[in-house]
Amino acid sequence: MKIIKVGLVGAGYIGMVHLEMLRRIPDVEVVAVADSNPDLARRAAEKMGIPRVYGDADALLSDPEVEIVHDCAPNHVHFDINRKAILAGKGVLSEKPLSLNAGESGELVRLAAKQDTLTAIDFCYRYYPVVQEAAARVRRGDLGEVRAFVGHFLQDWLFYDTDYSWRLDPAFAGRANVVADLGSHWCDLVQFVTGQKIVEVMSELHTCVPVRKKPKDGPLSFSARRDAESEDVRIELDDYAALFLRLENGARGNFTTCQVCAGRKVDLELQVFGSKESYAWSHVHPNALWIGHRDRGNEVFYESSALQTKETARYAALPTGHPMGYHDAVYNLFRDFYEAASAKREGRPYAAAFPDFRTGHEEMRIIDAAVESSRDGRWVRV
Numbered sequence: 001m002k003i004i005k006v007g008l009v010g011a012g013y014i015g016m017v018h019l020e021m022l023r024r025i026p027d028v029e030v031v032a033v034a035d036s037n038p039d040l041a042r043r044a045a046e047k048m049g050i051p052r053v054y055g056d057a058d059a060l061l062s063d064p065e066v067e068i069v070h071d072c073a074p075n076h077v078h079f080d081i082n083r084k085a086i087l088a089g090k091g092v093l094s095e096k097p098l099s100l101n102a103g104e105s106g107e108l109v110r111l112a113a114k115q116d117t118l119t120a121i122d123f124c125y126r127y128y129p130v131v132q133e134a135a136a137r138v139r140r141g142d143l144g145e146v147r148a149f150v151g152h153f154l155q156d157w158l159f160y161d162t163d164y165s166w167r168l169d170p171a172f173a174g175r176a177n178v179v180a181d182l183g184s185h186w187c188d189l190v191q192f193v194t195g196q197k198i199v200e201v202m203s204e205l206h207t208c209v210p211v212r213k214k215p216k217d218g219p220l221s222f223s224a225r226r227d228a229e230s231e232d233v234r235i236e237l238d239d240y241a242a243l244f245l246r247l248e249n250g251a252r253g254n255f256t257t258c259q260v261c262a263g264r265k266v267d268l269e270l271q272v273f274g275s276k277e278s279y280a281w282s283h284v285h286p287n288a289l290w291i292g293h294r295d296r297g298n299e300v301f302y303e304s305s306a307l308q309t310k311e312t313a314r315y316a317a318l319p320t321g322h323p324m325g326y327h328d329a330v331y332n333l334f335r336d337f338y339e340a341a342s343a344k345r346e347g348r349p350y351a352a353a354f355p356d357f358r359t360g361h362e363e364m365r366i367i368d369a370a371v372e373s374s375r376d377g378r379w380v381r382v
């Protein structure tokens with residue numbers, strides 16, 4: 001089999017996760033890395049044995065050897081990088097959110113369809129084995145009709161007013177912070193597990209910490225240092241959001257997300273209530289799916305390559321009892337994507353069940369609706 005040559009843009013936190021998981025994918029070689037901070041790009045290249053280093057995305061995008069681009073730069077450049085990659089005839093695996101607004105993401109979807117581009121977006125939480133299992137059981141009819149759903153995604157990394165990141169600056173993040181950053185993941189989970197689209201949103205976005213100390217050494221740096229030289233800046237974007245949601249079948253749900261919840265690190269939870277049973281999944285115990293019953297004892301289903309349904313067993317790659325984690329979820333998504341990439345290149349049929357730019361666009365439309373709803377104080381159709 002021919003090796004697929006990959007280039008990655010943005011060697012920050014998630015870029016390094018991508019590089020590590022790409023090493024686990026057979027027949028893939030990362031041949032180039034780019035970052036506007038050349039030190040970071042160089043360090044990543046040295047650590048991972050990547051031959052070519054670029055100081056900007058454009059140079060990597062015009063590298064003819066690169067067939068697939070991983071876009072791990074901040075939100076404000078996703079559209080430009082993804083668009084140029086599509087036009088250069090490369091496949092794209094982008095980080096979320098797909099762009100700054102649904103106008104941009106819609107254009108990416110149209111362009112990718114026109115160019116017949118293989119795209120993916122890293123909604124990795126759906127790739128935990130038991131999340132796949134829950135979705136498969138819903139499709140099989142075990143849950144019955146989806147009636148209601150609730151959940152949250154809570155973190156504490158913006159707890160202090162000395163915590164600062166580009167995610168709080170609209171020029172880099174877009175019109176929303178937490179509802180785009182964490183909300184897009186959660187809304188993807190709901191849509192994936194239930195198989196239903198979110199069609200209407202009523203939201204309240206709020207800024208719990210309205211003034212923060214921004215480090216003077218640049219907006220792209222992340223700071224949790226309380227002694228860093230800083231200036232006080234007013235924060236316009238949300239660090240809290242509460243959403244009422246309606247699914248296309250009429251099911252109702254609500255979701256809260258917040259990044260100033262001391263002690264909550266990646267507290268992501270989804271509960272779905274059907275007409276036959278209920279499911280609950282929490283990222284705090286990510287290997288277990290709670291199955292609730294009215295007339296008999298509840299169950300806890302533990303991820304298992306032996307016991308999961310046929311179509312989801314492949315995502316529980318370890319012998320039963322050995323827990324998979326965040327890295328493995330990212331790996332599962334990459335594996336599905338690169339299997340499709342190999343098949344496409346060789347002209348074989350392939351299933352593209354992984355989240356792609358259409359999924360990213362759906363999430364952008366929900367984020368836009370949430371921003372509009374909070375601004376106008378009314379329900380907004382997605």
Ligand SMILES: NC(=O)c1ccc[n+]([C@@H]2O[C@H](COP(=O)([O-])OP(=O)(O)OC[C@H]3O[C@@H](n4cnc5c(N)ncnc54)[C@H](O)[C@@H]3O)[C@@H](O)[C@H]2O)c1
Nearest residue numbers: 010011012013014035036037072073074075077095096122
């Ligand atoms: N799927 C997930 O679970 C997940 C997790 C974290 C982040 N993300 C997404 O990944 C993206 C990056 O987040 P992060 O936490 O890694 O941020 P980060 O700040 O740690 O890294 C971003 C990197 O991009 C570089 N960069 C900035 N502008 C650039 C440009 N124009 N061209 C090339 N490189 C540029 C920066 O120097 C930095 O190294 C965001 O869109 C974020 O929403 C997704």
